[in-house]
Amino acid sequence: MSPSLSDDDPLTLALMPPPDETPEQRAVREAAEAEAKRVSDEIDEQIKRERENERRRKRPVKLLLLGQSESGKTATLKNFQLTYAKREWSEERASWRAVIFLNLVRNVNEVLEHMGAEMADLPYPRYPENESTEELPIRPVKTLPPLKFKEKHKQLRLRLGPIQQVQRELEQQLGAASTEIYSSAVTHPASFEPPTPSPRRAPHEFSINSSNGWKSALDKFRKGPGNRPEAPNGTNKVSKDVEEEIAEIIAGCREDIKALWDDPIIKEVLNRRKARIEDAPGFFLNDTDRIAVKSYMPTDDDVIRARLRTLGVQEYRFIFDHGRTVGQEWRLYDVGGTRSSRAAWYPYFDDVDAIIFLATTEWCLVSPFDEKLSEDRRVNRLEDSYLLWKSVCSCKLLARTQIILFLNKCDLLQAKLQRGIRIRDSVPSYHNRANDLPTATRYFQQHFKEIARQYSPSQRPFYVHLTSVIDTKSTAVTLGAVEESILREHLRRADLM
Ligand SMILES: Nc1nc2c(ncn2[C@@H]2O[C@H](COP(=O)(O)OP(=O)(O)OP(=O)(O)O)[C@@H](O)[C@H]2O)c(=O)[nH]1
Numbered sequence: 001m002s003p004s005l006s007d008d009d010p011l012t013l014a015l016m017p018p019p020d021e022t023p024e025q026r027a028v029r030e031a032a033e034a035e036a037k038r039v040s041d042e043i044d045e046q047i048k049r050e051r052e053n054e055r056r057r058k059r060p061v062k063l064l065l066l067g068q069s070e071s072g073k074t075a076t077l078k079n080f081q082l083t084y085a086k087r088e089w090s091e092e093r094a095s096w097r098a099v100i101f102l103n104l105v106r107n108v109n110e111v112l113e114h115m116g117a118e119m120a121d122l123p124y125p126r127y128p129e130n131e132s133t134e135e136l137p138i139r140p141v142k143t144l145p146p147l148k149f150k151e152k153h154k155q156l157r158l159r160l161g162p163i164q165q166v167q168r169e170l171e172q173q174l175g176a177a178s179t180e181i182y183s184s185a186v187t188h189p190a191s192f193e194p195p196t197p198s199p200r201r202a203p204h205e206f207s208i209n210s211s212n213g214w215k216s217a218l219d220k221f222r223k224g225p226g227n228r229p230e231a232p233n234g235t236n237k238v239s240k241d242v243e244e245e246i247a248e249i250i251a252g253c254r255e256d257i258k259a260l261w262d263d264p265i266i267k268e269v270l271n272r273r274k275a276r277i278e279d280a281p282g283f284f285l286n287d288t289d290r291i292a293v294k295s296y297m298p299t300d301d302d303v304i305r306a307r308l309r310t311l312g313v314q315e316y317r318f319i320f321d322h323g324r325t326v327g328q329e330w331r332l333y334d335v336g337g338t339r340s341s342r343a344a345w346y347p348y349f350d351d352v353d354a355i356i357f358l359a360t361t362e363w364c365l366v367s368p369f370d371e372k373l374s375e376d377r378r379v380n381r382l383e384d385s386y387l388l389w390k391s392v393c394s395c396k397l398l399a400r401t402q403i404i405l406f407l408n409k410c411d412l413l414q415a416k417l418q419r420g421i422r423i424r425d426s427v428p429s430y431h432n433r434a435n436d437l438p439t440a441t442r443y444f445q446q447h448f449k450e451i452a453r454q455y456s457p458s459q460r461p462f463y464v465h466l467t468s469v470i471d472t473k474s475t476a477v478t479l480g481a482v483e484e485s486i487l488r489e490h491l492r493r494a495d496l497m
């Protein structure tokens, strides 16, 4: 007998067989007790199973964002945060201010550089080829008459001089993510193959890089106490002061920045030098009035449009506060897309529920009147995108992973087609198809689908969305569909475990 129960315990008394129980009554009672025990055990077993299922279902949803550099991975991640984790989004928004300042001063300095070069009659600029030693073809010598610069232009250059210093200061504060890497050589598939043991690939290269990505770059500018402990040497504080100082300098240059950007001679300079600054990532010169004020605070759209390169692999954990998966933890992995970053992707392929692969096709559209990049380089980027897609589709580790293709930057593709740029001039296999957005996206989509069909280790559904992820409203609708399909897959995998 249990030490807590004695013969005069009410429960024991209630459960005791009646003293005058007949053998028949006893048999009935024992059968009833056995049945009750069976039912009770069954219920216990069911509760155990449900708990186990619940535990499995609570497993975080893991989503990997892949694609070339500048394809829009980080912008997609920001849309996830804006749509599903609004609180974190609002907390983080202000810390993008410094990045947007950097984007704006970069725009200004690029215009100034073109003006200076045109004034000095220098040849057309070349892009730095950090990742490749391949030379770009030299542009033809100019044949146009020199432009008539006035005193006003010299004055503008002089008065906007401090903006160069501001760029240097911001780049220093934000670290390596603030500078771009350009590459043109595409001779082999983009490699993220399993790391072979080699002294050049130490394991730490494959860990989450939180020390120098944009997350940590933003930390330096994060507002308010309590969010992060202040660095012992007071660097956070210094950065905050620096940011205010920078806001003041930019505000002081507001009228000059506007005068520069609105000037007809400067427009001609940019035309001649084929610099379409407005199509480049992180273009904010049309927003100078709003941004170049001391009290400037970024809007949602500003943050989505801001450009800061991702270094390594960054993990973001969100508990969704909207959508079908409220309360569910999602882990999003945002990777750096430059060719040299891709070796770090592979370790994240294991155990991932889904991949969103971002591809942009507008790269390949070259107009001899519009683009300052060489045709080879643009077409190579399209080729690189196909090769990267092929590598992802054919990867055995991902054979059972859902892959969702975003054909992104459709807004830029549409704008180029409207400017009359013909696809067939850059992509001969396009032949005489209609030069419009529906036909173009169908064509590119078909190409990606065919690669997936041909190279996937086993057949899988082809999911594709045509996106412009800077449009937050339409992207929220796309993400709704994506969330549902990823969740279905997540639950299916949980049941298989
Ligand atoms: N116009 C337009 N711009 C876009 C679109 N998607 C992204 N961008 C912009 O393109 C730039 C590059 O986007 P990111 O999201 O930083 O690119 P990424 O793929 O993360 O690039 P890495 O970090 O270098 O791998 C940013 O300034 C974005 O705002 C789009 O659909 N349309």
Ligand SMILES: [Mg+2]
Binding pocket: 073, 074, 075, 308, 309, 310, 334, 335, 336, 337
């Ligand atoms: Mg990125």
